[in-house]
Amino acid sequence: MKAFYSKAIEQKETIGEILMRARERAHLTRAQAACAAGVQEHYLAALEENRWRDLPGVLYVRRYLEQYANYLGVAPKTLLAQLKIQLVHDHWSNTPKSQSCTRAHFVVWPQRLRRIAMAAVLLAIVGYLGMQLIALTNPPPLAVDYPPDGFVTHLESITVSGSTEPEARLMVNNEAVTVRADGTFSASLTLAKGVNYIHLSVARRFGRERILERRVVRDGATSGVYRVLPRP
Incomplete structure (x- = not known):
């Protein structure tokens, strides 16, 4: 045409x-x-x-x-x-400024979404690092399977056994004890007559330590009889 x-x-x-x-x-x-x-x-x-x-x-x-x-x-x-x-x-502006505002209206939302996404990622990272820091600073678990506290025996020695984290540093009466790969440990101690105090402490490399104590009584008059000594 x-x-x-x-x-x-x-x-x-x-x-x-x-x-x-x-x-x-x-x-x-x-x-x-x-x-x-x-x-x-x-x-x-x-x-x-x-x-x-x-x-x-x-x-x-x-x-x-x-x-x-x-x-x-x-x-x-x-x-x-x-x-x-x-x-x-119709009160609709016929200037280029109106067109710029129209474009800006559509651009604002992607920018906000990006900022929200970045904030969410940052919060996730901070939360993860916080959890890792708590895990590093908290003391590892420590369980003593044998002997029970207040145990009485006539034997001259006793084997202390229990479990903790495989990489934890374990001390029994200020002596380092090796922790096995599965987290278990055992240590043989000589008992004196009367009440013997067994101190166990465990800690991570940069964390606090956890301390447990067991009392074992060597009673020479007791022959082959095991009983639990109640705490005072």
Whole structure:
């Protein structure tokens, strides 16, 4: 369509009606016109139905309107002048600033999402490091399986056994004791007559230590009899 035709625009005829009548006069469907004019069909529909706010922005409204009008052979200057009046009537700014604000509106949310994601990752890292710090500073577990506290025996020695963490540092009566790979340990101690105090302490490399104590009584008068001595 090479030639333009001038048309007296009636007061009641809208921009969309002018475009639609020109398309129908050319016996084109909306899809055919959109393909030929190089305008997406849903944008073309918005132009024909005067739905300016369904287009990306004012600059796009002007560009698509001019592009579509040129294809249909309708003088675009007349339609653009009518569009300007319509936009003012609808209180929609026709300046590039409005377009910038529109773009900014869509840019803000991705920025906020990135900040929220970064904050979540940072909190997760801080939480993980905090848990690791607590695990390092807290004393490891320590359990003594034998002997029980207050144990009485006639034997001259006794084997202390129990369990803790495999990499923990274990001391029994100020003597280092090797902890096996499965966390168990055992240590043989010589008993003096009377009450013997067995001190056990365990700690990680940079943490606090956990201390347990066991009392074992060597009673020479007792022959092969084991009993538990109650705590005072």
